[in-house]
Amino acid sequence: xxxxxxxxxxxxxxxxxxxxxxxxxxxxxxxxxxxxxxxxxxxxxxxxxxxxxxxxxxxxxxxxxxxxxxxxxxxxxxxxxxxxxxxxxxxxxxxxxxxxxxxxxxxxxxxxxxxxxx
Numbered sequence: 001x002x003x004x005x006x007x008x009x010x011x012x013x014x015x016x017x018x019x020x021x022x023x024x025x026x027x028x029x030x031x032x033x034x035x036x037x038x039x040x041x042x043x044x045x046x047x048x049x050x051x052x053x054x055x056x057x058x059x060x061x062x063x064x065x066x067x068x069x070x071x072x073x074x075x076x077x078x079x080x081x082x083x084x085x086x087x088x089x090x091x092x093x094x095x096x097x098x099x100x101x102x103x104x105x106x107x108x109x110x111x112x113x114x115x116x117x118x
Contacts, residue, residue: 016061019060020055022100024058027088031087032075032076032080032083032087033075034073034075037113062102068105068106068107069096071108071110073088073109074111074113074114074115075114076114088109089107092107093107
């Protein structure tokens, strides 16, 4: 699925995979986020993803040029989950809207685990 932006000289299409990659890189820069998580549905096992596979922890849905982003994250031990999620939402919303030119309708965050950072 692709988002479309009409300009004076033509149309720009943005693939949801590109949006997911950018949103993932913004998310891991946020304080308190250890990384993105991949969830094995059959086993219920959560796995921390490497930086080159961030898009597996993000689901991007596009409807009427409005984005819905689902993040599966692992947060750092000892931080306020609410504060980390509020920070993640504000950073991702601002940066992805600036990057794509598309509006964000909703951002869902699923905290899949907590890790101690060394």
